[in-house]
Every structure is written in structure tokens, then in C-alpha cells.
Amino acid sequence: xxxxxxxxxxxxxxxxxxxxxxxxxxxxxxxxxxxxxxxxxxxxxxxxxxxxxxxxxxxxxxxxxxxxxxxxxxxxxxxxxxxxxxxxxxxxxxxxxxxxxxxxxxxxxxxxxxxxxxxxxxxxxxxxxxxxxxxxxxxxxxxxxxxxxxxxxxxxxxxxxxxxxxxxxxxxxxxxxxxxxxxxxxxxxxxxxxxxxxxxxxxxxxxxxxxxxxxxxxxxxxxxxxxxxxxxxxxxxxxxxxxxxxxxxxxxxxxxxx
Amino acid sequence: xxxxxxxxxxxxxxxxxxxxxxxxxxxxxxxxxxxxxxxxxxxxxxxxxxxxxxxxxxxxxxxxxxxxxxxxxxxxxxxxxxxxxxxxxxxxxxxxxxxxxxxxxxxxxxxxxxxxxxxxxxxxxxxxxxxxxxxxxxxxxxxxxxxxxxxxxxxxxxxxxxxxxxxxxxxxxxxxxxxxxxxxxxxxxxxxxxxxxxxxxxxxxxxxxxxxxxxxxxxxxxxxxxxxxxxxxxxxxxxxxxxxxxxxxxxxxxxxxx
Numbered sequence: 001x002x003x004x005x006x007x008x009x010x011x012x013x014x015x016x017x018x019x020x021x022x023x024x025x026x027x028x029x030x031x032x033x034x035x036x037x038x039x040x041x042x043x044x045x046x047x048x049x050x051x052x053x054x055x056x057x058x059x060x061x062x063x064x065x066x067x068x069x070x071x072x073x074x075x076x077x078x079x080x081x082x083x084x085x086x087x088x089x090x091x092x093x094x095x096x097x098x099x100x101x102x103x104x105x106x107x108x109x110x111x112x113x114x115x116x117x118x119x120x121x122x123x124x125x126x127x128x129x130x131x132x133x134x135x136x137x138x139x140x141x142x143x144x145x146x147x148x149x150x151x152x153x154x155x156x157x158x159x160x161x162x163x164x165x166x167x168x169x170x171x172x173x174x175x176x177x178x179x180x181x182x183x184x185x186x187x188x189x190x191x192x193x194x195x196x197x198x199x200x201x202x203x204x205x206x207x208x209x210x211x212x213x214x215x216x217x218x219x220x221x222x223x224x225x226x227x228x229x230x231x232x233x234x235x236x237x238x239x240x241x242x243x244x245x246x247x248x249x250x251x252x253x254x255x256x257x258x
Numbered sequence: 259x260x261x262x263x264x265x266x267x268x269x270x271x272x273x274x275x276x277x278x279x280x281x282x283x284x285x286x287x288x289x290x291x292x293x294x295x296x297x298x299x300x301x302x303x304x305x306x307x308x309x310x311x312x313x314x315x316x317x318x319x320x321x322x323x324x325x326x327x328x329x330x331x332x333x334x335x336x337x338x339x340x341x342x343x344x345x346x347x348x349x350x351x352x353x354x355x356x357x358x359x360x361x362x363x364x365x366x367x368x369x370x371x372x373x374x375x376x377x378x379x380x381x382x383x384x385x386x387x388x389x390x391x392x393x394x395x396x397x398x399x400x401x402x403x404x405x406x407x408x409x410x411x412x413x414x415x416x417x418x419x420x421x422x423x424x425x426x427x428x429x430x431x432x433x434x435x436x437x438x439x440x441x442x443x444x445x446x447x448x449x450x451x452x453x454x455x456x457x458x459x460x461x462x463x464x465x466x467x468x469x470x471x472x473x474x475x476x477x478x479x480x481x482x483x484x485x486x487x488x489x490x491x492x493x494x495x496x497x498x499x500x501x502x503x504x505x506x507x508x509x510x511x512x513x514x515x516x
Contacts, residue, residue, distance in 0.1 A: 005501065012270070014325045016282075016293045024279055025286050031511055033501060035274045038299055041313065043321045045328035051320060055299065059311050063301045067272045070303035070502035243263065243291060244328035253289055 004217035005033040005071065007099075008210070009090065010079025011040040011052070011106070017202030017249040018110075023077065023210045025252040030214035035071050037063055040082035046202050047246030048111025054083035061089055073099050077213040078128065079206060080106040084119045091127025100133040102216065103163075104209035107141045110202055110247055121145060130162030133216065134226075136209045138172040155184050167212065167226050169205065171196070183226050190223055194234050201237050202247035208233040232256055262475035263291040263329065265357075266468070267348065268337025269298040269310070269364070275460030275507040276368075281335065283510040284468035290475060293329050295321055298340035304460050305504030306369025312341035319347055331357050335471040336386070337464055338364040342377045349385025358391040360474065361421075362467035365399045368460055368505055379403060388420030391474065392484075394467045396430040413442050425470065425484050427463065429454070441484050448481055452492050459495050460505035466491040490514055 006027055013019035020036050027034040037060065043051040076099050081087045094101055105124060107116040116124075121144060129135065129145075135158055139151040146154025155166045170180045174196050181192045211232050215225035236250040243249045264285055271277035278294050285292040295318065301309040334357050339345045352359055363382060365374040374382075379402060387393065387403075393416055397409040404412025413424045428438045432454050439450045469490050473483035494508040501507045 012294075012296055014293055014295050014321050015329060016291070021282055021292065021294065024274075024282050028283050028286055028511060033274070033499075033507075034279065035272055035501075036270075036279065037272050038270055038296065041296055041299075041317065041321065043317070043324050045324050047328070050324060051317070053313075053317050055311075059299065059301070059309070062309060063272050063299065066301050066303050066308060070305070070504070071273060241291075243293075246328070249291075253286060 003031060003033055004074040005035065006213055006217050007073035007076045008034055008036040009039060009076065011042055011082060012038050013042060013044055013203070015044060015046050015202060015244060015249070017046060017247070018206045019079065022203045022206035022252070023079070026207055026210035027214055029252060029256050030211065032214045032217060035067060035073065037067065039086050040080055044109070045246060046244030046249065049109040049113045049115070052082050052115060054086060057083070057085040057089055060086055064093060068093070068097065075100045075102065075213055075217040077102045077104070077210060079104045079209065080115060081120060081124065082115060084123045087120055087123035088127055091123065091131070094131050100216065101128070101131045102134045102136070102209060102213045103128055103132045104136045104205060105141050105145050107144050110200065125161055129158060132163045134165050134167060134212060134222065135163045136167045136169065136205065136212065138169045138205060140172055142168055152182070152184070159184065159186055165222055169208065171204065181230060183223065192227065192230055194230065197237050199240065199248040201240055201250055203250055204233065204237055207236055207250045207252060261289060261291055262332040263293065264471055264475050265331035265334045266292055266294040267297060267334065269300055269340060270296050271300060271302055271461070273302060273304050273460060273502060273507070275304060275505070276464045277337065280461045280464035280510070281337070281468045284465055285472055287510060287514050288469065288472035290472045293325060293331065295325065297344050298338055302367070303504060304502030304507065307367040307371045307373070310340050310373060312344060315341070315343040315347055318344055322351060326351070326355065333358045333360065333471055333475040335360045335362070335468060337362045337467065338373060339378060339382070340373060342381045345378055345381035346385055349381065349389070352389050358474065359386070359389045360392045360394070360467060360471045361386055361390045362394045362463060363399050363403055365402050368458065383419055387416060390421045392423045392425060392470060392480065393421045394425045394427065394463065394470060396427045396463060398430055400426055410440070417442065417444055423480055427466065429462065439488060441481065450485065450488055452488065455495050457498065457506040459498055459508055461508055462491065462495055465494055465508045465510060
């Protein structure tokens with residue numbers, strides 16, 4: 001298959017653990033071409049997010065339109081949105097674009113800071129979920145987005161709202177020595193199980209979602225794609241490094257098996 | 259030697275040819291760790307830059323200070339500044355940081371759009387050049403920054419203003435079938451010669467400067483570093499692709515010899 005082109009839309013993280021750097025490094029390692037748009041700049045370090053600076057929607061819209069007139073992505077991956085107007089704009093533009101969409105709903109930072117209010121969550125539910133081939137919430141994000149206390153019940157609601165598949169990740173609420181992630185569709189589910197690693201990591205969810213995006217853009221079936229993406233992300237974390245004073249960073253220089 | 263950490267400061271290019279994506283991809287390929295700060299978002303495609311949106315200096319300053327309190331870079335590479343206040347802030351912060359600085363003075367886009375006014379050029383001359391281990395202008399940028407009609411005379415002025423070395427690139431005004439780049443210091447110069455490639459490229463200068471930054475961060479002597487960086491960049495361009503409707507994009511998935 002030809003090298004696919006992905007469009008990554010999300011936040012910028014100066015520390016490089018999360019956000020667009022996670023996307024771009026993952027894409028390069030997976031031999032994919034990448035274009036990108038910044039929804040928000042952020043002041044953050046490896047401990048927490050201090051300030052989120054969303055782009056004005058007019059500026060973002062101009063960047064998006066100019067890019068899409070020039071480059072045709074095979075898949076669009078969305079991470080941090082940070083602003084309701086940006087989510088609404090993307091809903092309308094991506095509905096006509098027709099490329100598959102993967103949404104990693106970044107609703108709270110690893111350090112705990114909320115990154116979405118009620119209006120943004122409603123915009124994601126109503127305008128973006130129906131476009132999504134895959135959504136990758138952790139358990140806390142699934143509860144917020146699905147508006148249900150029990151994560152798997154919340155995931156059912158995301159499927160009812162139009163998401164084709166959901167990868168529910170469990171590292172944020174791991175019990176014991178194992179992390180359990182679950183891939184759920186309307187009529188199937190599959191469980192993946194990994195040893196819990198010893199550190200908190202900055203950008204693990206971004207890295208996993210980006211790897212899923214690259215695998216799907218190459219046409220891998222959904223179960224294979226998320227399996228390979230989880231295997232690789234786990235190894236990036238296992239080889240992670242304490243670059244700053246807080247969470248460890250994934251090492252995306254980790255080799256990707258053919 | 260331990261894996262170095264680089265701080266990349268520059269513009270974001272949605273098409274992915276230039277700007278921070280060039281930096282981050284180059285760093286990953288060269289097995290370097292990367293942190294980054296966005297000076298300006300841009301609306302651009304593979305033909306030209308339409309709008310430059312510099313960050314407010316207060317927001318940039320907060321991101322910079324938070325990052326430098328958390329992560330210690332071994333080298334700082336600066337690309338597009340786009341705003342005088344950002345250049346002045348960086349001059350003061352980097353003077354106390356003490357890490358080597360590489361400046362790729364992005365004063366005009368490949369498509370021709372000016373990216374710096376007189377005040378910004380003065381701030382670069384007065385506050386950033388004295389900090390620079392290496393500056394990598396093309397011939398047009400050297401004239402603007404050195405305020406002289408003859409590029410090599412302009413480079414002498416950059417050295418007088420405190421830059422330790424200048425790599426003057428020649429692809430923007432190549433004559434015949436060859437591109438001639440020159441590395442100049444106070445008491446030496448060296449010429450490098452490459453076959454001219456058949457397309458215009460979007461991000462060739464960013465890629466070359468980022469590769470120089472990675473090589474220098476690993477401690478390579480300046481002549482070896484710029485030679486290896488030019489060799490690799492030339493191959494990235496030779497394997498470049500027409501992703502959009504304008505200039506071709508460098509292919510930074512190009513292998514880097516050990």
C-alpha cells in the first residue's frame with residue numbers, strides 16, 4: 001500500500017511528551033506522512049498543565065481550509081480541542097471531508113487539570129462522535145463523555161451516539177499489577193491485558209491513539225491495529241525516561257516491528 | 259555520549275514541510291530528545307505563507323519559563339521568530355541559560371512572503387547573534403541580516419556582531435547545476451558543493467538547520483556536523499515528494515548513517 005497521509009489536530013505540549021509531538025514522532029516511526037493543526041498552545045511541564053491557550057476560531061478555520069485545499073488526508077486524528085467553537089467547526093468541515101476520524105478525547109490532563117467544559121463535551125457528543133471510526137477515552141473520559149458512572153455503560157452511549165468503535169483504556173484506574181484495555185463495537189468486544197508499569201507517564205494516551213491512527217491509515221483491521229498500537233506504546237513506556245521533574249516521557253524512538 | 263535534549267523554538271507549518279515538524283522529525287531520526295515552543299502559528303500551504311500569527315509575548319514567556327524550570331536543553335535551535343518582542347525575550351532568557359544556540363534566520367518564506375520587519379532584524383542582530391554558535395542564512399537572509407549587498411560581506415558582519423560561525427546556503431540563488439554552501443568563521447572558511455535538485459522544496463532550510471543542531475548537540479566538530487547535515491538533507495530532498503500542489507516536501511524518513 002502507498003504511504004498514507006494523516007492529519008493530526010490537537011494541542012501543543014512544550015515538554016514533547018504529549019500532543020502534536022507525540023503524533024508527529026509516532027507518524028514518522030510508522031512511516032506515515034503527517035500534516036498538523038494546532039488547536040491550543042499550552043503552558044505545561046511534565047507535572048501538569050498550567051494554562052491552555054485555544055486558537056481563535058477564525059485563525060484556525062483559515063489554516064484548516066488552506067491545508068485541506070492543498071493536501072488530502074487519508075485519516076484525521078483529533079486530540080485536545082480545548083474550545084467549543086473549534087469542535088463545532090471541525091464537526092462541520094470533517095463531515096464533508098469524508099476521511100475516517102479517530103478521536104482521542106483529551107478531557108483532563110494527566111496531572112488532573114480539566115481541559116473541557118460542559119459545552120465542549122456536548123459539541124463532541126453531537127458533532128464529532130458520529131464521524132468517528134475509533135474513540136480512545138480512558139475510564140474517566142468515558143464517564144464524562146458518555147455521561148454515565150460505569151465506564152462500559154458510558155462506552156455503550158458513545159456507540160449509540162454514532163462512534164463505530166471505542167478503545168476504553170484502563171491505565172488511569174488500574175487495579176493491581178495489570179492494565180486492562182477494552183475494544184468495544186456494537187456487536188463485539190475484546191479485552192487486552194498488559195503489566196502495569198512503575199511510573200506515571202506524560203503522553204501515553206496520545207502515543208497510543210496516534211499509533212492506532214497510523215495502523216488504521218495503513219488499512220489494518222481494527223482489532224489488529226489496536227493490538228499492535230498497544231504493544232508498541234507499552235514498549236515506548238517501558239523504555240520511557242524522566243526528562244523533567246514530573247511524569248516520565250514515552251520513548252518513541254522505540255523500534256516498530258514490520 | 260548520552261542522548262542530548264534539544265529545545266526547538268520556531269513556527270508551526272500545517273503542511274509539515276517546514277517549521278517545528280521539520281525539527282521534531284529530524285531530532286527523532288537523529289536519536290535526539292526534543293522539547294519545543296511555538297513562536298507563531300501560520301496559515302500556509304506548500305506554495306506560500308498566507309498569514310503569520312505570533313503568540314502574545316506573555317503567553318510565550320510563561321511557556322518558556324515553565325519549560326526551562328523543568329527541562330535543561332543541551333542546545334537551543336531557533337527558527338521563525340515573527341515578532342520583535344519574542345526575539346527580545348529570547349535574547350534575555352537565553353543569555354542566562356548558557357546552552358549553545360543555533361539560529362536559522364527565517365526572514366522570508368520560500369514562496370517569497372516577508373517574515374521579518376526592520377525592528378525584528380535589529381533585535382536579532384543585537385540580542386541573538388552574540389549568543390549563536392551557528393547561524394544558517396540563505397543568501398537573501400544573509401543580505402538582510404548583515405545589511406550588505408554581497409552575501410559574504412554580510413556574513414563577515416554577522417561574525418563581527420558575535421556569531422561564532424555562519425553556514426551560508428546557496429540553493430535560493432543557485433547558478434548552473436550546482437548548489438554552493440559556505441561555512442565561515444572568523445579565521446576559516448570551507449565550501450560544500452551539491453548537485454542542484456530539480457524541484458523547489460518546502461522546508462529544506464529548516465531541515466538542514468535542525469540536522470546541524472542535532473549533530474552539534476552530539477558534540478560533533480562544526481565542520482563535520484555541517485557536512486553530515488548537508489549530506490542527509492540533500493538525500494531527504496532527493497527523495498522528496500509532491501504532497502500538495504506547490505513545493506515538494508523533504509522526506510525525513512530518510513535513513514541516517516551511523
